[in-house]
Amino acid sequence: MDALFVAGTMLRRGLLNPGHPVRIVRQFAALGRWGFGLAGELRQAAARSPRRVAVIDERRQVTYAQLLDRAERLAGALPVAPGDRVGLLCRNSARMVEALVAVTTRGADPVLVNTGLSPGQLATVAADQGLRALLFDDEFAPRVAPVPDVVKIGEDRVEELIAGGPAPRRTRPPQRPGRTIVLTSGTTGVPKGARRPTPGGFGPLCSVIDRIPLRAGERVLIAAPLFHTWGFAGLQIALALRATIVLRRKFDPAAVLDDLLRHRCTGMIAVPVMAQQLMELPPPAARPALRVVAVSGSALPGGLATRFMDRYGDVLYNLYGSTEASWASIATPADLRSAPSTAGRPPHGTRVAVLDEDGRPVPAGAVGRLFVGNEMLFEGYTSGASRAMHDGLLATGDLGHVDADGRVFVDGREDDMIVSGGENVYPAEVEGLLAELPQVREVAVIGVPDDEYGQRLAAYLVLRDGETLDPEAVREHVRHHRARFSVPRDVRFLDALPRNATGKVVTRELPR
Numbered sequence: 405m406d407a408l409f410v411a412g413t414m415l416r417r418g419l420l421n422p423g424h425p426v427r428i429v430r431q432f433a434a435l436g437r438w439g440f441g442l443a444g445e446l447r448q449a450a451a452r453s454p455r456r457v458a459v460i461d462e463r464r465q466v467t468y469a470q471l472l473d474r475a476e477r478l479a480g481a482l483p484v485a486p487g488d489r490v491g492l493l494c495r496n497s498a499r500m501v502e503a504l505v506a507v508t509t510r511g512a513d514p515v516l517v518n519t520g521l522s523p524g525q526l527a528t529v530a531a532d533q534g535l536r537a538l539l540f541d542d543e544f545a546p547r548v549a550p551v552p553d554v555v556k557i558g559e560d561r562v563e564e565l566i567a568g569g570p571a572p573r574r575t576r577p578p579q580r581p582g583r584t585i586v587l588t589s590g591t592t593g594v595p596k597g598a599r600r601p602t603p604g605g606f607g608p609l610c611s612v613i614d615r616i617p618l619r620a621g622e623r624v625l626i627a628a629p630l631f632h633t634w635g636f637a638g639l640q641i642a643l644a645l646r647a648t649i650v651l652r653r654k655f656d657p658a659a660v661l662d663d664l665l666r667h668r669c670t671g672m673i674a675v676p677v678m679a680q681q682l683m684e685l686p687p688p689a690a691r692p693a694l695r696v697v698a699v700s701g702s703a704l705p706g707g708l709a710t711r712f713m714d715r716y717g718d719v720l721y722n723l724y725g726s727t728e729a730s731w732a733s734i735a736t737p738a739d740l741r742s743a744p745s746t747a748g749r750p751p752h753g754t755r756v757a758v759l760d761e762d763g764r765p766v767p768a769g770a771v772g773r774l775f776v777g778n779e780m781l782f783e784g785y786t787s788g789a790s791r792a793m794h795d796g797l798l799a800t801g802d803l804g805h806v807d808a809d810g811r812v813f814v815d816g817r818e819d820d821m822i823v824s825g826g827e828n829v830y831p832a833e834v835e836g837l838l839a840e841l842p843q844v845r846e847v848a849v850i851g852v853p854d855d856e857y858g859q860r861l862a863a864y865l866v867l868r869d870g871e872t873l874d875p876e877a878v879r880e881h882v883r884h885h886r887a888r889f890s891v892p893r894d895v896r897f898l899d900a901l902p903r904n905a906t907g908k909v910v911t912r913e914l915p916r
Contacts, residue, residue, distance in 0.1 A: 409752055413610040418620035419645070427452050438577050440603040442584075443508045445643035446472055453646045456621070459498040460667060461651040466498050468646070471505075477569030478506035478562065483555055486511030486578050488536035489585065491554070493517040493526070493544050495653035496630050499562065501639065503539050504584075504630075511578025512536075515585045515597060516631035520905035523547045525595075530554055533585065533597050533786060585786060586633050586727050597786035598727045600636075608730075608780050609644050611751045612637075615734040616698045616721045618645060624671040625650040627660055627678050632906045633727045634700040638673030647671070657681040664692040675701040677907035679712055679720070680846070687715055694719050700731075702908050703814060703832065705846065706839035709740040722748060724814060728791055729800050730780035732756050733812040745836060747804070747812040754778040755797060758806055763794050766805075771815050771830075774804045803830065822851030822859040827889040834861060834882055834890050841881060843871035848901050848909045852894065852916065860893035864914055866900055873897075 414420050430451035438444030446468070449458070454469035466474070484490055490507045492514055494500040507514040515533050517526070523546075530538065530551050537555035539562065540548050548556055557565070581602060587595035603609065618624065624647045628635035642649045650667050652660060655678055664672065669692065676699050694716060700723040713720050718737035724747035725731035733756060735748025750756045758772040759765060766772040775797035782798075784790040792799040803821060804814045816832035823829070831849040838847045846866045854860040867873060875895035882891045902913035 406752070409614075410606050410610045413614045414606060417613050417618065417645070421620065423452060439581060440605060440609075440644075441508055441581055442505050442640065442643065443577070443581070445640065446475065446505050449643055449646040453621075456646060457648045459501055459649045459651060461497045462653060464498060471498065471502060473572055474566050475502045475505035475509065476572040476575055477566045478502055479509035479569075479575070481565035481569035482506060482510055482512070482537070482557075484510060484512045484537050486580055486582075488512045489515050489533050491515045491517045491530060491533070491535045491538040491540075492631070493519065493538060493540040493548065494630075495519060495541055495543075496626065496635070496651040497541075497653060498651070499541075499559070500630050500651075501649075502566075503562070504639075507539075508582030508584070509575065509578070511580050511582055513583050513585055516587060516636060518587055518595065518631055518905055519544070519629065521547070521595075523550060527551050529587065529595065529597075583783075584636070586636060587631070588727050596789075599783040599786060600727075601780055601783055603640075603780065607753060608778075609641060611753050611778070612641060612723070612731065612734070613645075615736060615748075615751045616696060616723070618642075618647070618671050618696055618698075620645045621647065622671045622696075623648045623650065623667055623669045624673060625652075625660065625663055625667070625669045627652070627655055627672060627674040628701065629905055632675070632701065633725070633730075634675065634723070635673065637700075637730070638698070642673075655681075657685055661685060661688060661692070664694065665690060668693055670694060671696040672698070674699050675907040676704050676708065676722075677702070677846075677903065680705060680708055683708065683711055683715065684845070691716060696721060698723060700725060701906055703836070704740075704745065706836040707744065708839075709744040713737060713740070722746075724748065724812065726800055728782040729776045729798050730778060730782070732774065732776040732778075732800060735811075739811060743807075743811055743813075745813060746807075747814050749810055749812065750776075756806070756812055757794075757797055758804060759794060768808050769805055771803055771805045773818065774800045774802045774812075774814070776800055820851065822861070824851075824854070824859050824861070824889045825857040827887070829859075829861060829890055831861060834863065834886065834892065837882060837885055838863060838865065838878065841873070841878075843867050843873045846901050848911065848914060849892065850911050850914065854893060857889070861890065862894035862896065862914075862916075863892040864896045864898055864901065866898055 431448045434447035450468040450472040458468040458471045539557045584600045585597045698721045722735040733748040755777040757775045777797040816830040835849040852862045902910045
C-alpha cells in the first residue's frame with residue numbers, strides 16, 4: 405500500500421490530529437504489540453481516548469477504558485484455550501463487543517453466528533465449526549439448550565466471569581492471534597464458515613475511509629448486525645476511528661431514527677433494506693446530522709438511492725463486497741446520482757476484472773464473471789474449500805459489467821442466471837425494473853423450471869399499503885422495457901418477502 409496515500413488519508417480523516425504525547429506513544433505501542441485486529445484496535449483507542457464513550461446501547465454506555473477492562477477480565481476467565489473456536493450468538497450490544505474482544509484476546513477464534521438460525525441449523529453449525537463454547541443472549545437459550553458438546557455461557561454467566569475475572573494487568577498478546585470466522589448468509593442452505601484475515605496495517609482501513617469519509621471521533625450507529633460481514637467491518641472501522649458506537653439489539657426504523665437524532669449520530673452502517681424501511685416512515689421534522697450512511701450486503705432496490713438522498717442529503721455510500729472478497733467497489737453519492745444502480749468504483753489498492761468463461765477480459769459494457777483482488781481476501785472456508793482464483797483475483801460468484809467510465813455494475817449471481825429458450829436472462833435486471841414501479845415496496849425475481857422454454861422467471865411482489873396491481877400489468881411493464889424472454893411467467897403478490905437476519909431474501913422459502 406502506498407505510504408503517501410495512507411498518511412494522506414489518515415490526515416484527512418483526523419487520525420493524525422495532535423494529542424497528548426504519552427497517549428499517542430501508548431496508542432501506537434498497543435498496535436505494535438497487538439496488531440490491527442479487534443483486540444489491538446480497542447487497546448489503541450483506550451490508550452488514546454480512555455474517557456471517550458465507546459458504546460451506547462439500550463442498557464448502558466461504556467467508555468473505552470471500561471470496555472477494555474471488562475473485555476480483559478472476561479478474557480482471563482473464559483473456560484477456553486488458545487486455538488479453540490467460540491460461537492457468539494448475540495444481538496448488537498456492548499456485551500457482543502466485549503465478548504468478541506475477549507475471545508480474540510485469549511487467542512481463540514470467534515465464530516459469528518447468525519441470530520436467525522433455526523435450532524437445527526445452530527446444532528449443525530456448532531458441529532461443523534467444532535465449537536468449544538457458545539456465548540449467547542438469554543433470548544436464545546431455548547435454541548442453545550439442545551446443542552451438544554459445547555460449553556454454554558449465557559448473560560448471567562458472562563457477568564459472573566467478568567466479576568470474578570483477574571484484575572487487568574499488562575496482558576500479553578497470545579502467540580497465535582484469534583482469527584474471526586464469519587458465516588456466509590446461508591440463503592440457499594447451511595452457512596459456511598469463512599476465515600477472515602487480520603489487517604496487516606492501516607492500508608485496508610484507509611482504502612475504505614478514503615471513499616467513505618468517516619472521521620476520527622464520529623458518532624456512528626451500526627444498524628447492520630455485528631455477526632454480518634458489513635456490521636463486523638463497521639465495528640472494525642469504528643474502533644480504529646475511536647468512534648462512539650451506537651447499537652440497538654433489533655432494527656426498528658422509528659427507534660433507529662430516534663437514536664440518530666438523540667445521540668447526534670453523524671454516521672450509520674446499515675444494509676439496504678434498512679435504508680428502504682427508513683424511507684417508509686414519514687419524513688422527520690428534523691433531519692439527522694448524518695454525513696455518511698454506508699450500506700452493503702445486497703443490491704440497492706431501484707430508485708432507492710435517489711429517493712434516500714433527496715430526503716437525507718447526499719450522504720449515501722454503497723459498498724459492494726462479500727464475506728469472501730471483503731470489498732470490490734464503493735459508490736459515492738456522486739456515483740449514485742449519475743447511475744443509481746452502480747456499485748461504484750474499486751477503491752485504492754483494489755482490482756476488479758470482468759472475465760469470460762475462458763478467463764479473458766470482456767469489453768466495456770459486456771457482462772462477465774466478476775473477479776476482485778485486494779489485501780483482505782478471505783483465507784478460505786473452514787471446511788478447507790476455497791473460491792476460484794484467476795491471476796491473483798478471487799471469483800465473487802457474481803456476474804456484472806464495467807461501463808466506459810469505470811463504474812462497476814452487478815447484474816446478478818452466476819447461479820441465478822437462467823437460460824430461457826436459448827437466451828441468457830438475469831433475474832436481478834428484471835427485479836430492478838419492477839422495483840421502480842411506484843406501487844411496489846419490494847420484489848424478488850427468480851428462475852423456475854418451464855416445460856416449453858427450459859426456464860422462465862417468476863416475480864414475487866409486495867405492494868405498498870393501499871396500492872393495487874394486476875399480474876398482466878406487471879408483465880406488460882417488463883414487456884415494454886425488456887425482451888420477451890425477460891417477461892415473468894408467474895407473478896405472485898405476497899404480504900412480505902422471506903428475509904434472513906441480514907435482510908437478504910431467502911429464495912428457497914418463496915412459494916413455488
